[in-house]
Amino acid sequence: MLSAPEQQPISPTIDEVIAAVELYHPKADFDLIRRAYVFGAEAHKEQRRLSGVPYISHPLAVAYILTQLKMDVMTITSALLHDTIEDTEATREELEQQFGTDVAGLVVEVTDDKSLPKETRKALQVQNAGKKSARAQTLKLADKISNLRSILASPPVDWSLQRRRQYFEWANQVVAGLTKPNSLLKAEFDKTYAMLGQLR
Ligand code: ZN
Numbered sequence: 006m007l008s009a010p011e012q013q014p015i016s017p018t019i020d021e022v023i024a025a026v027e028l029y030h031p032k033a034d035f036d037l038i039r040r041a042y043v044f045g046a047e048a049h050k051e052q053r054r055l056s057g058v059p060y061i062s063h064p065l066a067v068a069y070i071l072t073q074l075k076m077d078v079m080t081i082t083s084a085l086l087h088d089t090i091e092d093t094e095a096t097r098e099e100l101e102q103q104f105g106t107d108v109a110g111l112v113v114e115v116t117d118d119k120s121l122p123k124e125t126r127k128a129l130q131v132q133n134a135g136k137k138s139a140r141a142q143t144l145k146l147a148d149k150i151s152n153l154r155s156i157l158a159s160p161p162v163d164w165s166l167q168r169r170r171q172y173f174e175w176a177n178q179v180v181a182g183l184t185k186p187n188s189l190l191k192a193e194f195d196k197t198y199a200m201l202g203q204l205r
Pocket of ligand 1 (some may be wrong): 063088
């Protein structure tokens with residue numbers, strides 16, 4: 006059961022993610038999860054979120070959201086790595102070697118093709134959302150929730166109100182295209198999206 010957002014840490018640490026997994030899967034491969042965190046933190050180390058915080062805080066938040074659904078360890082591991090191929094030098098081969106084909110495949114599934122122009126990539130996300138595996142759709146949904154929460158909690162300094170609203174609308178279109186949305190996460194997304202009116 007997804008705990009209420011006010012009970013979820015805004016910036017969970019890897020220890021909080023692992024503790025959350027331990028509650029439902031005491032014998033999980035915690036070493037794999039921790040290695041994914043170390044890999045992601047290293048890969049993203051030069052990057053910051055638009056709010057200014059270190060980038061790894063976002064994959065941690067996505068992973069934490071998924072622990073609340075008691076998602077399997079491979080999905081949690083993939084969440085910690087989900088932006089590495091898209092936004093860093095990391096490759097599918099590297100992820101395969103270090104984390105296995107399941108994790109690498111899931112990360113690839115949620116990776117945009119950075120060789121395409123931004124507007125094309127955004128349109129493709131809307132078009133392709135429903136074609137992805139159920140786990141990839143769940144990961145996407147958690148990703149969008151994390152992004153909307155970030156915009157609400159600490160708006161990117163150089164984003165106008167209109168730009169923030171447009172992001173909300175686009176995220177909503179991607180989510181509307183999902184064919185297998187997890188119902189708890191979908192409800193959480195809808196609640197977060199409804200805060201659009203509070204953007205100032
Ligand atoms: Zn992301």
